[in-house]
Amino acid sequence: MHALARRLLSGAFVPRVRWRFRTSRFILVWALFNGAAYHAPLYLFGIEHLDVASLRAGMTLLTLPVLVVAMTAVFIGLIALISQRLVKPFCMAMAVVNAIALYFQVTYGVVLDDTMMGNVFNTDTSEAAGLFHPWMLVYVFFLGIVPCWVLLQVEVTHTPFRKRLAMPVAVGLFTLCWAYGASQSWLWIDQYAKRIGGMVLPWSYAVNGVRYWAGNVAPHERRLLPPAHFVSNERKVVFLIIGESARAQNFSLYGYGRQTNQEMAKAGTTVFKKARSCATYTTASLECILAHRDPGARARWEPLTSYLQRHGVEVTWRTNNAGEPAMNVRHFERLGDLKAGCAGEACDYDEGLLRGIEARIAASNQQRILVVFHLEGSHGPAYNTRYPSRFNVFTPVCASVQLHQCSSDELVNAYDNTIVYTDFVVGQAIDMLKGLQGYSTSLIYVSDHGESLGEYNLYLHGTPWSIAPAVQKEIPLIVWDSSAAHSNANATMTVEGTFSHANVFHSVMGAFGMRSDVFDPALNLFSPERPQ
Numbered sequence: 001m002h003a004l005a006r007r008l009l010s011g012a013f014v015p016r017v018r019w020r021f022r023t024s025r026f027i028l029v030w031a032l033f034n035g036a037a038y039h040a041p042l043y044l045f046g047i048e049h050l051d052v053a054s055l056r057a058g059m060t061l062l063t064l065p066v067l068v069v070a071m072t073a074v075f076i077g078l079i080a081l082i083s084q085r086l087v088k089p090f091c092m093a094m095a096v097v098n099a100i101a102l103y104f105q106v107t108y109g110v111v112l113d114d115t116m117m118g119n120v121f122n123t124d125t126s127e128a129a130g131l132f133h134p135w136m137l138v139y140v141f142f143l144g145i146v147p148c149w150v151l152l153q154v155e156v157t158h159t160p161f162r163k164r165l166a167m168p169v170a171v172g173l174f175t176l177c178w179a180y181g182a183s184q185s186w187l188w189i190d191q192y193a194k195r196i197g198g199m200v201l202p203w204s205y206a207v208n209g210v211r212y213w214a215g216n217v218a219p220h221e222r223r224l225l226p227p228a229h230f231v232s233n234e235r236k237v238v239f240l241i242i243g244e245s246a247r248a249q250n251f252s253l254y255g256y257g258r259q260t261n262q263e264m265a266k267a268g269t270t271v272f273k274k275a276r277s278c279a280t281y282t283t284a285s286l287e288c289i290l291a292h293r294d295p296g297a298r299a300r301w302e303p304l305t306s307y308l309q310r311h312g313v314e315v316t317w318r319t320n321n322a323g324e325p326a327m328n329v330r331h332f333e334r335l336g337d338l339k340a341g342c343a344g345e346a347c348d349y350d351e352g353l354l355r356g357i358e359a360r361i362a363a364s365n366q367q368r369i370l371v372v373f374h375l376e377g378s379h380g381p382a383y384n385t386r387y388p389s390r391f392n393v394f395t396p397v398c399a400s401v402q403l404h405q406c407s408s409d410e411l412v413n414a415y416d417n418t419i420v421y422t423d424f425v426v427g428q429a430i431d432m433l434k435g436l437q438g439y440s441t442s443l444i445y446v447s448d449h450g451e452s453l454g455e456y457n458l459y460l461h462g463t464p465w466s467i468a469p470a471v472q473k474e475i476p477l478i479v480w481d482s483s484a485a486h487s488n489a490n491a492t493m494t495v496e497g498t499f500s501h502a503n504v505f506h507s508v509m510g511a512f513g514m515r516s517d518v519f520d521p522a523l524n525l526f527s528p529e530r531p532q
Contacts, residue, residue: 023080023087023159024167030091031072034201035065037143038098041105042068042199049192060185063178068200070175075203077168081161088156092148098201099144103136107402108381108459109452111198112205116281116462117212120205123322130382133401194464222302222326225292225518228311230368232513237361237369237436239429239443240508242289243422244282244321244377245461247450248275248474250412250419253492258394260419263427264445265492267480272525275477275499277449281462282323285448286374288501290325292518304505305329305372313512314366318353319374331360345388350375350425358432361439368512369439373429377422378451380460383414387421394420403459411453430480441482442511442526446504447475477503479525481511499525 021029046064050057080087104110123131179186189196198204248254253261253271278288288294290303302310306328309315315329318338338355339347346352353373361369376386381401384392394413398406406414426445433441450472452458461472477499503523509515510524521527 018153020155020157022157023084023164024077026154026156027073027076027080027087027167028171030076031069033147034072034094034098035068037147038102038201039065039068039199041102042196045192045195045199050188056184059182060188063182063185063189064196066175066178070171070178071200071203073171074168074175077164077171080159080164081168084156084158084164088151088154092151094202095147095151096140096144097205099139099142100136101201101205102143103139104131105199107133107135107404109457110460110462111195111464111467112201113194113198113208113464116198116464117205117209120209121212121283130379130385131401135402194466198464222300222306224302224310225307226516228307228509228514228516228519230311230513231515233367234513235367235439236512237371237433237439237441238508238511239433239441240370240372240504241426241429241443241445242286242372242374243445243447243476244375244379245449245451246378246419246422246447246476247471248447248476249450249471250416251476253478254476258416260416261423262420263423264430264478264480267427267430268491268493269430269478269480270493270495270525272477272479272495272497272499272503274497275446275475275503276473277447277475278501280449280465280468280472282321282448283325285501286323287325289446289448289504290327291502292505292520294500294502303327304508305370308368308370308508308512308514311514312366313368313370314364315370315372316357316360317372317374318357320350320353320376321374321379324374345390349386349388350377350422351428354425354428354432358436361436370508370512373425375422375425377447378415378418380415380451383411383418386418391417391421391424393417403454408454415451415453426478433480433482443480444504444507444525445476445478446501450474477525479507481526 042064043061046061050061052058052061076087076090079090101112105112110116198208250256250258251261252259253264253269254273277285278294279285287303290305292301292304303325305315305317309329316331316333317324317327317329318331318333318335320335335348335350335352338352342352342355347355350373353375357371361371379386381403384397384399394416396410397414397417398410399414400406403411426443430443433443449461450470451461452463452469452472455469455471458469458472461468463469463472465473503525506520506523507525509519510521510526
């Protein structure tokens with residue numbers, strides 16, 4: 001085993017060496033290949049956003065591959081200074097990961113910034129399987145495996161340290177001179193820096209992956225929020241339902257032409273218009289939903305769920321998704337934990353999260369209970385798999401994860417069916433709350449973010465906030481309450497204003513009659529002073 005590892009590191013896995021390169025020349029050749037093979041989306045973006053007929057635009061377009069090649073050569077050159085044996089394995093790993101990244105860039109128009117890397121870090125096995133398509137294997141074979149096979153035929157011969165050092169220094173000086181000569185390009189590059197940075201491979205996923213990990217995954221302590229008290233002794237149950245990738249534009253409660261919210265409409269809900277998410281990906285949005293203020297830098301206060309549990313509220317978190325922050329709750333359950341003894345199609349979908357919760361509430365001796373359902377909702381790209389077959393209302397549907405190969409109608413049909421199903425799940429939850437005896441009850445439904453369905457050639461979500469379209473930011477925010485102000489009439493009520501994830505924390509506190517120094521009554525959606 002050790003001998004095999006040594007042969008891999010030395011490039012001697014195959015008995016016959018076809019090409020020999022000194023380290024510096026090998027790095028330059030690989031940097032040129034990397035710039036040519038994996039950056040078509042970057043160059044096409046430049047062509048689309050530049051007047052390529054002008055000399056200045058042509059210089060800007062040429063600057064893009066120069067920067068890609070230079071960055072690659074300098075970085076691998078620095079690796080070679082540490083050990084020449086690391087160069088080939090690094091290039092082989094780069095080829096495979098670049099091929100996968102390029103597939104997602106081409107297929108979904110993703111930008112691999114730190115927010116998109118958050119999606120990658122928090123994608124579970126089922127979500128990853130839903131993204132698979134045989135075309136990914138084509139990319140991996142021709143742009144990953146084949147380059148690796150070629151690299152195995154190459155022997156990288158020893159190069160003296162001073163020559164290895166000279167290469168990145170020379171490339172760096174050349175790049176500085178080019179940058180000076182092409183200074184007119186920098187205003188355009190700066191304008192699109194976020195988008196360009198997310199398309200340069202491997203630096204987009206490597207650097208942004210580290211950035212996300214350092215800011216979100218690395219261990220950290222959460223600060224405790226100030227003590228709280230209750231101004232009401234009312235027995236209370238609150239349901240918080242967190243949707244996934246549900247955009248307000250496709251909700252009939254928000255004016256969509258199709259009837260996608262029949263159940264919530266007849267339940268007598270209150271719809272809050274102009275609600276926006278704080279992010280375009282799940283992990284950051286969940287932080288906001290559970291935070292007492294918009295956590296721009298995410299100061300790492302304890303989340304709402306832990307805060308309530310610490311003050312005697314019985315908290316249950318049930319999830320058919322991923323990306324939840326660390327929390328201290330009474331019950332944390334995944335859909336798979338609830339399927340034991342469950343029979344029927346519904347067990348595998350979001351409605352399975354409701355199973356047994358009514359009995360648990362009835363058996364509880366707690367005065368205040370919060371139940372959170374984190375839905376799979378409208379998570380793409382396999383929208384047609386997110387709902388039971390009986391909810392195939394709009395047809396035909398897109399049945400491929402290669403969304404650009406579906407017609408717009410097929411894609412929207414599949415997506416709208418997920419919204420119809422989510423509406424059903426929320427309606428079932430409201431019916432359950434109506435049937436509870438001895439409790440005052442409330443429900444909040446909010447989506448984590450929206451979704452792109454091909455607008456501007458973008459799909460899914462996670463586009464950097466600064467360039468993300470409105471459909472990834474505008475979300476449904478809907479409440480129901482057992483009090484007469486919300487439920488006597490079966491007509492939907494609409495509240496105009498400006499709302500966001502920041503309302504959720506304070507509305508849950510308000511529903512429980514909970515007060516502390518962090519409570520902001522102006523953000524409480526259940527406030528009796530709020531116009532209806």
